[in-house]
Amino acid sequence: MRSMTHKLDNNPHTGSMGYTDENNKIPAAAISTEHADLLIEKLKAKPDLSIVLNLNCKTLADKPSYNVVAEIKGSTNPETVIVVGGHLDSWDIGEGAHDDGAGIVHSIEVLRLILANGYKPKHTIRIVLFMNEENGNRGGKGYAAWVKERNEKHLMALESDAGGHTPRGFGISANDTQFKAISNYRRLLEPYGCHMFVKSSWGGGVDINPLKLDPDQTINPDMILLGFMPDGQRYFDFHHAKSDVFENVHKRELEMGAGSIGALVYLVDKYF
Amino acid sequence: MRSMTHKLDNNPHTGSMGYTDENNKIPAAAISTEHADLLIEKLKAKPDLSIVLNLNCKTLADKPSYNVVAEIKGSTNPETVIVVGGHLDSWDIGEGAHDDGAGIVHSIEVLRLILANGYKPKHTIRIVLFMNEENGNRGGKGYAAWVKERNEKHLMALESDAGGHTPRGFGISANDTQFKAISNYRRLLEPYGCHMFVKSSWGGGVDINPLKLDPDQTINPDMILLGFMPDGQRYFDFHHAKSDVFENVHKRELEMGAGSIGALVYLVDKYF
Numbered sequence: 001m002r003s004m005t006h007k008l009d010n011n012p013h014t015g016s017m018g019y020t021d022e023n024n025k026i027p028a029a030a031i032s033t034e035h036a037d038l039l040i041e042k043l044k045a046k047p048d049l050s051i052v053l054n055l056n057c058k059t060l061a062d063k064p065s066y067n068v069v070a071e072i073k074g075s076t077n078p079e080t081v082i083v084v085g086g087h088l089d090s091w092d093i094g095e096g097a098h099d100d101g102a103g104i105v106h107s108i109e110v111l112r113l114i115l116a117n118g119y120k121p122k123h124t125i126r127i128v129l130f131m132n133e134e135n136g137n138r139g140g141k142g143y144a145a146w147v148k149e150r151n152e153k154h155l156m157a158l159e160s161d162a163g164g165h166t167p168r169g170f171g172i173s174a175n176d177t178q179f180k181a182i183s184n185y186r187r188l189l190e191p192y193g194c195h196m197f198v199k200s201s202w203g204g205g206v207d208i209n210p211l212k213l214d215p216d217q218t219i220n221p222d223m224i225l226l227g228f229m230p231d232g233q234r235y236f237d238f239h240h241a242k243s244d245v246f247e248n249v250h251k252r253e254l255e256m257g258a259g260s261i262g263a264l265v266y267l268v269d270k271y272f
Numbered sequence: 273m274r275s276m277t278h279k280l281d282n283n284p285h286t287g288s289m290g291y292t293d294e295n296n297k298i299p300a301a302a303i304s305t306e307h308a309d310l311l312i313e314k315l316k317a318k319p320d321l322s323i324v325l326n327l328n329c330k331t332l333a334d335k336p337s338y339n340v341v342a343e344i345k346g347s348t349n350p351e352t353v354i355v356v357g358g359h360l361d362s363w364d365i366g367e368g369a370h371d372d373g374a375g376i377v378h379s380i381e382v383l384r385l386i387l388a389n390g391y392k393p394k395h396t397i398r399i400v401l402f403m404n405e406e407n408g409n410r411g412g413k414g415y416a417a418w419v420k421e422r423n424e425k426h427l428m429a430l431e432s433d434a435g436g437h438t439p440r441g442f443g444i445s446a447n448d449t450q451f452k453a454i455s456n457y458r459r460l461l462e463p464y465g466c467h468m469f470v471k472s473s474w475g476g477g478v479d480i481n482p483l484k485l486d487p488d489q490t491i492n493p494d495m496i497l498l499g500f501m502p503d504g505q506r507y508f509d510f511h512h513a514k515s516d517v518f519e520n521v522h523k524r525e526l527e528m529g530a531g532s533i534g535a536l537v538y539l540v541d542k543y544f
Contacts, residue, residue, distance in 0.1 A: 006523065006524050007523075166438070166503050166505055168465055193440055193468065193503075196465065231438050231503065233438055233522060233524050233525050233528070234522060234525075250505060250506060251278065251279075252278050252505050253505050253506075256505070
């Protein structure tokens with residue numbers, strides 16, 4: 001696989017390989033854009049070129065792991081939850097600073113901003129730092145099962161898993177009435193450039209999408225899922241690559257993302 | 273002067289010092305944010321601290337230099353000009369890649385995009401690569417004088433001098449009717465995130481602002497000046513510093529800026 005970046009560099013971008021029952025399980029490897037170009041040149045010169053790749057990856061036995069959950073109890077509707085989350089796990093070639101350290105910081109910042117501003121939320125504001133997004137989504141599925149077990153009502157779930165770049169808006173998976181109501185807050189975020197409110201059918205993020213599935217696995221159209229949309233131009237410069245490190249996250253862009261998410265959570269909590 | 277960046281680094285950001293007749297000409301020097309913090313600490317520990325700075329800067333004698341002008345003649349209104357520009361000069365501690373190499377590339381790209389798309393503009397589309405923006409603006413003043421000498425009519429002047437970052441919109445200095453007309457194109461650029469159309473009183477950029485001055489130096493409210501507004505979060509990480517180098521400009525963000533400016537020039541040429 002040629003790596004997904006606009007850059008020409010020597011950083012392979014890793015990821016998952018999925019199989020269906022009908023297909024042969026062919027091995028796959030990620031190669032950098034420079035090496036992909038090199039391979040194309042070599043193949044042009046010698047179409048019957050053969051190469052040997054030694055792949056030593058393997059799946060180890062499962063180990064127990066955990067989501068991390070924190071919340072501020074709602075003052076008037078504590079039984080209804082607004083959840084904001086990102087995921088703790090990352091690919092081991094980098095630090096996972098954008099994917100999804102940024103989402104973790106965004107989530108923690110939402111609670112910090114509420115406390116720092118002395119705001120008493122009406123609903124319970126919860127953050128979930130999910131485990132195992134990259135490799136099976138057992139954190140996301142586990143949280144959805146936990147919520148059903150406790151028979152909790154969620155007003156909204158929001159995920160930040162698209163990096164720590166300048167905020168641009170939100171992908172919104174909701175019914176038409178809900179989408180229209182949330183879109184009313186668009187103009188308030190417009191001065192900060194976070195005003196692309198895009199209707200999305202697919203959900204808000206891998207970790208929170210299971211919340212939209214009813215027990216029989218049908219989609220609940222009334223569950224509101226939001227995906228934070230930062231500027232995406234640089235995302236694949238870092239995604240699943242060794243360049244996804246702390247120094248490639250811009251402090252102010254990260255803070256603006258947290259502020260935008262925090263503002264939307266406040267608006268939904270107070271006015272929705 | 274503490275340097276204008278959100279970063280803590282060791283790159284002094286240089287710039288100009290201006291004097292009025294009423295004030296003493298005190299010397300000034302730019303120091304990095306790290307050194308400014310260090311100085312604060314030292315001053316706290318020893319309020320009567322004295323330091324010695326040896327400044328060896330001086331103003332050399334003038335040398336002749338030139339603006340670079342290129343244009344595509346208009347097919348139906350060749351006598352009316354739409355001008356797009358940036359400036360060629362930069363501070364010598366870096367390469368001037370963002371300030372204003374990006375504006376130069378944006379300008380050249382506007383002509384290239386018109387040719388590549390086979391579009392025949394109604395008005396003359398001209399690019400001006402200005403000289404001496406940073407230190408006296410004689411390129412901008414010279415161009416305005418040249419335009420008056422030739423008695424040319426300008427439909428619009430647009431400057432890109434805010435870096436090569438992701439496009440966000442345009443600052444627009446125009447009368448109310450003109451601003452309203454240009455704002456009609458906003459929704460066409462909205463899908464690309466370049467839709468902050470902000471009314472500006474101050475002009476569009478140092479190089480083009482002299483075009484708005486009548487011969488008696490009063491402001492002509494009907495001269496349309498636009499300033500390209502890219503995302504500004506990273507601008508002062510590079511501005512007038514040794515970090516303003518080629519590798520800190522993102523190719524795709526730069527291309528998107530050129531596309532946005534080119535699209536607006538096309539819309540103004542065809543529909544204004």
